[in-house]
Amino acid sequence: MVAGAQEGVEIFVQRVSPMVELKIKNVEKKYTIGKRSVEVMDDVSFTVRRKEAISIVGPSGCGKTTLIRMIAGLEMPTKGKITHKGKTITGPTENISMVFESFALLPWKTVLENVELALLDRPKEERMKLAREYIDLVGLDGFEESYPRELSAGMKQRVGIARAISREPDILLMDEPFDKLDPLTANNLKTEILRFFHARKLKPDALIMITHNIEEAVYMSNRVIVLSKRPTRVVEDIKISLPKPPDVRSREFLEYVDRITSLIT
Amino acid sequence: MVSKKFLAAFILALLTASFYVMGEGMVSLAQASVFSLMRMSAAYILALLFSLFFGILMGHNEKAFRFLLPIMDVLQSIPILGFLPLAVVFLISIPAIGSEAATIFLIFTCMVWSTLFNVIEGIRTIPQNVRDTARLFSVKGAKYLTNVVFPAIYPPLVSGSMAGWGGGWYFLVVGEFTTFGGVQHEVFGIGSFIAEYAYAGDIVLSLIGIWALAAMVLAINTFVWTPLLQHARKYQYGSQIEAEEEEEIVPEVVEDIGEKFAGIFERIFSKIDGIITGMGIGPETKEFRQNYLFYLFLISVVAGCLILMLVLYPAESIGPVELLGNSLSSITRIVIAYSIALTWTILAGLLIERKRWLLKYLVPVFDVGQSIPAVAVFPIIVVVLIALLSGVLGSGPAIEMASILLLLTGMQWYLMFNIIRAIKTMPRETIELGGLLRLKYGQKLRHIIIPAMFPAIIAGSIEAIGGGWNATIVSESIVYNNIAFSPETGGLGYLLSNATAAGNIVMVAVSVLAMVTIIILTDKIIWSQALKKASKYSFSE
Numbered sequence: 001m002v003a004g005a006q007e008g009v010e011i012f013v014q015r016v017s018p019m020v021e022l023k024i025k026n027v028e029k030k031y032t033i034g035k036r037s038v039e040v041m042d043d044v045s046f047t048v049r050r051k052e053a054i055s056i057v058g059p060s061g062c063g064k065t066t067l068i069r070m071i072a073g074l075e076m077p078t079k080g081k082i083t084h085k086g087k088t089i090t091g092p093t094e095n096i097s098m099v100f101e102s103f104a105l106l107p108w109k110t111v112l113e114n115v116e117l118a119l120l121d122r123p124k125e126e127r128m129k130l131a132r133e134y135i136d137l138v139g140l141d142g143f144e145e146s147y148p149r150e151l152s153a154g155m156k157q158r159v160g161i162a163r164a165i166s167r168e169p170d171i172l173l174m175d176e177p178f179d180k181l182d183p184l185t186a187n188n189l190k191t192e193i194l195r196f197f198h199a200r201k202l203k204p205d206a207l208i209m210i211t212h213n214i215e216e217a218v219y220m221s222n223r224v225i226v227l228s229k230r231p232t233r234v235v236e237d238i239k240i241s242l243p244k245p246p247d248v249r250s251r252e253f254l255e256y257v258d259r260i261t262s263l264i265t
Numbered sequence: 266m267v268s269k270k271f272l273a274a275f276i277l278a279l280l281t282a283s284f285y286v287m288g289e290g291m292v293s294l295a296q297a298s299v300f301s302l303m304r305m306s307a308a309y310i311l312a313l314l315f316s317l318f319f320g321i322l323m324g325h326n327e328k329a330f331r332f333l334l335p336i337m338d339v340l341q342s343i344p345i346l347g348f349l350p351l352a353v354v355f356l357i358s359i360p361a362i363g364s365e366a367a368t369i370f371l372i373f374t375c376m377v378w379s380t381l382f383n384v385i386e387g388i389r390t391i392p393q394n395v396r397d398t399a400r401l402f403s404v405k406g407a408k409y410l411t412n413v414v415f416p417a418i419y420p421p422l423v424s425g426s427m428a429g430w431g432g433g434w435y436f437l438v439v440g441e442f443t444t445f446g447g448v449q450h451e452v453f454g455i456g457s458f459i460a461e462y463a464y465a466g467d468i469v470l471s472l473i474g475i476w477a478l479a480a481m482v483l484a485i486n487t488f489v490w491t492p493l494l495q496h497a498r499k500y501q502y503g504s505q506i507e508a509e510e511e512e513e514i515v516p517e518v519v520e521d522i523g524e525k526f527a528g529i530f531e532r533i534f535s536k537i538d539g540i541i542t543g544m545g546i547g548p549e550t551k552e553f554r555q556n557y558l559f560y561l562f563l564i565s566v567v568a569g570c571l572i573l574m575l576v577l578y579p580a581e582s583i584g585p586v587e588l589l590g591n592s593l594s595s596i597t598r599i600v601i602a603y604s605i606a607l608t609w610t611i612l613a614g615l616l617i618e619r620k621r622w623l624l625k626y627l628v629p630v631f632d633v634g635q636s637i638p639a640v641a642v643f644p645i646i647v648v649v650l651i652a653l654l655s656g657v658l659g660s661g662p663a664i665e666m667a668s669i670l671l672l673l674t675g676m677q678w679y680l681m682f683n684i685i686r687a688i689k690t691m692p693r694e695t696i697e698l699g700g701l702l703r704l705k706y707g708q709k710l711r712h713i714i715i716p717a718m719f720p721a722i723i724a725g726s727i728e729a730i731g732g733g734w735n736a737t738i739v740s741e742s743i744v745y746n747n748i749a750f751s752p753e754t755g756g757l758g759y760l761l762s763n764a765t766a767a768g769n770i771v772m773v774a775v776s777v778l779a780m781v782t783i784i785i786l787t788d789k790i791i792w793s794q795a796l797k798k799a800s801k802y803s804f805s806e
Contacts, residue, residue, distance in 0.1 A: 072701060073700075073701075074697055074700065074701065091700070092700045092701045092702075092703055093703070094703055097701070098701055100694045102692070102694060104692065104694035104695055104697075104698050106695065106698075106712070106713065106716065106717075107801065107802060107803065107804060108716045108719075108801055108802045109712075117698075117702060117704075117712055118702050120702075120704060120708050120712075121703075147801070167702075
């Protein structure tokens with residue numbers, strides 16, 4: 001039995017490879033508000049490898065969201081650069097997808113249509129087939145024709161996830177994806193994400209999540225990157241050597257949580 | 266909104282120009298402005314009191330709401346000149362203050378509806394958890410009013426007040442300067458200042474008047490409404506949750522009045538309702554059906570009065586065919602103006618959505634544009650279109666075009682401001698989604714932006730069409746240099762204006778009733794369906 005694993009729980013094989021997926025190099029970010037210039041981020045660097053699940057944690061207002069938006073290509077660093085497989089990110093790309101805290105579903109589209117939105121460049125038939133496949137994968141089989149307002153928060157986020165992964169992106173970004181869900185729903189969804197990430201041999205190749213829930217970070221990832229207060233720097237880059245999913249009551253799990261908590265507070 | 270620097274430059278230029286043109290006469294311009302402002306304020310205070318009383322009553326009492334809403338709806342659709350006979354009969358004869366009272370009443374009828382409907386909306390969207398909390402801590406009566414109701418209606422009341430003032434400014438000229446039955450009803454103010462010079466053909470002086478009016482509108486917006494709007498944001502409930510029908514805590518007096526009011530009608534309609542249900546027709550829910558029935562009832566009353574008028578007074582009124590013809594020409598003009606307004610405002614909206622920095626420059630321009638009343642633009646439009654184009658097109662088409670253009674000024678801003686608001690409140694993530702999924706601009710338009718604008722377009726259309734009907738009274742009867750220009754094809758507004766000038770009360774009633782019938786019918790047939798559809802597109806749940 002592996003340390004920190006739960007008895008009777010399916011353990012996923014982790015296959016982190018040395019291949020570099022994403023490189024964040026000396027990234028700085030400044031905002032100008034009126035005539036004032038605010039330094040949000042000061043020299044942040046880290047690397048994400050293939051089949052790694054990364055969590056980014058830090059005190060609130062530390063620029064986690066800015067960082068993930070820069071990886072998504074929605075904002076540009078003031079200095080430094082972010083490269084994906086060696087190519088500098090200059091805007092949103094097909095290979096990086098994102099799940100939002102508030103789901104960002106279009107209220108006037110059905111579940112199926114919301115997922116199809118990510119596949120508009122494919123022919124109609126292929127698009128429908130793929131969308132249905134991914135709706136199945138996230139466990140929403142039978143809800144294809146429902147509207148977002150008819151779904152619970154947990155189901156809405158499943159739609160968000162289906163939409164993001166249906167493009168088979170190299171990197172899946174998640175911006176506090178469980179924040180609006182109740183704990184039980186969130187736990188189920190976490191395990192399912194771990195399953196499709198580790199058990200499937202398909203995309204995405206890397207998972208990057210921001211969260212302010214430290215237990216969630218330790219639970220989900222192979223590495224946790226701890227950021228400091230503004231201007232943000234990397235305080236520590238911690239490798240999590242636990243089975244996936246880990247036993248949340250194990251000593252090892254709690255030690256990780258304690259260590260990260262003491263780094264933030 | 267307009268920056269203070271811009272406003273200062275605007276006013277300084279006005280003062281210079283008016284001094285240059287009028288010399289010491291500019292004092293009278295200042296006096297006229299102050300008088301008009303006082304009239305507007307008086308009308309606003311009345312509108313506020315009326316809205317608070319009926320708004321709170323209708324917001325709290327479901328029966329009062331269902332009974333009064335259709336009535337308010339019908340009253341709202343009556344154009345300002347429709348109230349003129351009322352003002353003349355009851356108010357003008359009051360010694361000393363008669364003319365003032367009539368003017369204030371007329372301005373009031375333009376202001377009150379947007380404040381009333383916004384108060385109702387504010388109360389009906391108080392979140393259930395807030396109501397529950399108040400109940401839990403037994404916050405009742407006056408305490409409930411000051412702690413829950415007033416804060417809740419504050420933000421919508423401010424935006425409704427802005428719209429109401431806009432409507433008041435727009436018809437200020439009509440309120441201060443009208444002819445009824447050959448008698449000039451006139452009070453000294455900026456509206457009559459503009460009208461007098463415009464009618465006399467003095468373009469320069471009427472332009473100075475328009476300038477002063479625009480300056481006042483901008484100043485009030487900058488120093489009163491914008492700060493209030495910002496302050497009111499603190500009171501906005503984050504996401505607007507649909508209040509469920511439930512037992513409510515309301516001041517008992519209010520409850521009682523509403524109860525008695527509605528009880529009688531309730532009984533009558535449940536009888537009719539039973540019959541309809543037995544026949545297996547009509548809309549799904551009982552509440553909806555009763556509401557629907559009540560509208561049907563009101564329309565038949567209005568249409569019945571109309572027919573009665575036509576039959577009883579054939580001499581004073583006109584034939585049904587002629588009335589239909591006039592109605593159709595007004596409808597045609599409104600549809601054309603609406604199509605133009607819809608096209609340009611959506612295109613402008615899409616441009617603003619792509620280049621958001623444009624907002625900073627365009628909103629002040631739109632603000633000034635909206636503040637200029639159609640009546641005041643007469644001289645320019647008349648001179649440019651009628652004088653220049655009549656040589657090319659003949660005077661008939663030139664006047665038609667002038668009429669449609671004037672109509673446009675009373676319609677387009679409702680659409681524009683609704684669309685701008687929709688763009689501003691679109692969730693950031695929804696907009697970014699298009700970029701993140703790398704949609705082409707056409708796809709982004711079709712799947713995200715246009716649907717997101719849809720509720721605003723519908724809301725704006727309803728306001729624009731209502732505004733358009735109101736504007737027909739000025740756009741179909743253009744007076745310039747003591748000559749009246751009217752489209753040869755006539756129109757309901759033309760009939761109403763002429764009837765008012767001639768003091769023909771029967772014709773006033775006939776044209777108002779015809780207008781109201783058309784407005785209510787289109788409201789219930791087209792817009793209520795569109796609204797139902799639009800709620801699907803709303804981001805709030």
